[in-house]
Amino acid sequence: MTRSGKAFGSFAEAVADIPDGATVAFGGFAGPGTPYNLTHALLKQGAKRLTCIANTTGGAHQPRMPDIGMLVENGQVAKVVCAFTAATRPTDQLPFTPYYERGEVAAELVPQGTLAERLRAAGAGIPAFYTPTAVGTELAEGRETRVINDREYLLEYALPCDYALIRAWRADAAGNLQFRLSQRNFCPLMAMAARTTIVEVEEPILPAGALDPDQIHTPGIFVHRLIPIPPAPEGLWTARRQERTS
Amino acid sequence: MSATTSKGWDRQQMADRLAREFQDGWIVNLGVGIPTLCSNTDIGDRDITYHAENGVIGYGPVLPPGQEDLHLVNAGGQNVSLNPGAAIVHHADSFGIIRSGRIDVTVMGAYEVAANGDFANWKIGGAKGGGIGGAMDLAACAKRVFIILEHTTRKGEPRLLRACTLPVTARGVVTLVATNLGLFAPWGEGFAVRELAPGVSFEAAQQATGAPLLPA
Known part of the structure; x- marks a missing residue:
């Protein structure tokens, strides 16, 4: 069906091999x-004992869509590794x-730019880097810092993941992706940081060559x-669009 | 309205006062909450580019239901519009803009600000978790950090202090603070009064502040 065999028939099939203990990044x-x-x-x-990487674990607002908080509840x-452990x-x-306060789930709280750059580093083959972010705060206590050109920086390590789960706007059969507007956010970084990247796609999968290589x-x-997202209600779109179709 | 008047500026007026400090050509990052109100302020024909941490450069007003594009949100998750000349980047490039010092000012809310320019806005007392988001990156790297907050807590305790009691977001970075009582600049030992809101006396402001005030 496709040159590279990247198209999967169902979301269930696409995530079937994620094992217990995997590290999974979630875009968005x-x-x-x-x-x-x-x-x-x-x-x-x-799958159990997952390490979940994302900006936030989600679920602060209604209507609630599937989020990391639900995986925690399950x-x-x-x-979790994220920029928010509280709202x-x-x-x-x-x-x-x-769950975090009761000690049932561990958390690593990471400033958002550091989270993005740790993912970028993992995808770029860079093991670690120095950043000025969080110097002088509780997050830097007991950690390695270095003064470069008279400014203090904090050592941060790359954040590789086993799987990335992301959403894109368009894809071709070769797996090339386009994101629309602020949909891009962490998604390209997580795709590069992961060994296996799984994408739910809003538009039907295009044949290879249909997307401009420059775009x-x-x-x-x-x-x-x-995996192309089927129409609602089978496919989950956005909280608001879901409301409109029901 | 009398209660509001005696308390000084309301939320929009606090935001207005800081927004009037924005200069032509500035790239501005507004935090969630009261700071987003800065984009409502009429500052004439000054050309301001609003940057959102999720990679949206040059966003405009929030759009009403039915007109919004569900693929486009600002840092607060509001469905905004794009101004001519807007651009979209991914998160690492967005924070590259921040970390490399391209943001002229970041405006944030806070729980506490100290006379030495420290501030705290990510963790409340006794909590195990916190919400950092992009605040630590912005605070450490923007050219200027402006803070908007109510002058006192709901219990009436001062939020402008000699030293922060909560875990700090960054040290020594705040240059300007707007509260309901006025506009203040940290100067090491205390806060310089740049302006008092109408009806607010210096003595009343000093009483509500946990550090010495320097008269305007």
Whole structure:
């Protein structure tokens, strides 16, 4: 069917081999780019002791879509690496937070730019780097710093992952991806940081050659599995579009 | 309205006061909450580029339901529009813009600000977890850090202090603070009063502040 055999028939098939103990990155920022369908499939698949990497564990707002907080509630998560272990506003509550406070799930809290750069480094073959972010804060306590050109920097390590689950706008059969507007966010970085990248795609998969090579955001080298999102209600689109179709 | 008047500026007025400091050509990053109100302020024909940490450069007003594009949000998850000349980048490039010092000012909310320019906005007392988001990157690397916050807590305790009691977001970076009582600049030992909100006396501001105020 495709030159490279990257098209998968179902979300369940695409996540079937994710083993217990895997490190999985989840794309998305405040909605766009979030792999709701793949997360839903992973909930049903049931892999345990996962390490989940994402900007946030999600679930602070209603209507709730499949998120890392649900994987936590489902007993599938050992650890999260993210920029929020509590909600932005103290009055909001992340479903994840009580599990963390009770010590049932571990967490590594990482500034958002450091999280992005640790993923980028992993995808670029860079083992570690120095950043000015978080110097002088609780996060830097007991960690290696170095003064370069009279400024203090904190050593941060690359963050490789076994799997990346992301959403894209368009893909061709070679796995080349285009994202639309703020859907891009962490997705290209996670695709490069992962050994296996699984993509839910909004538009039908195009034949190889249909996308302009100059307009590719993530080349197919970093992409392994593509699944087009079916129409609602079978496919999960956005919280709001879901409301409109129901 | 009398209660509001005696408390000084409201949220939009606090944001307005800081937004009037923005200069022509600045690249501005607005944090979630009150800082987003800075983009409502009329600052004439000054050309401001708003940068959102999720890689949106040059966004415009929030769009009403029905007109929004669900692929486009700002850092607060609001469906914004794009101004002519806008560009989209991924998260690493977005924070490359931040870390390399291209942001002229970041405006953030906070729980506490100290006289030495430290501030705290990611973790509340006694909590195990926190919400950092992009705040530590922005605070460490933007050319200027402006803070908007209510002058006191709901219990009436000062938020402008000699030293932060909560875990800090960055040290020595804050240059300007807008509160409901006025506009203040940390100067090491205390805060210089740049302006007081209408109806607010120096003595009342000093009483509500946990560090010495220097008269304007």
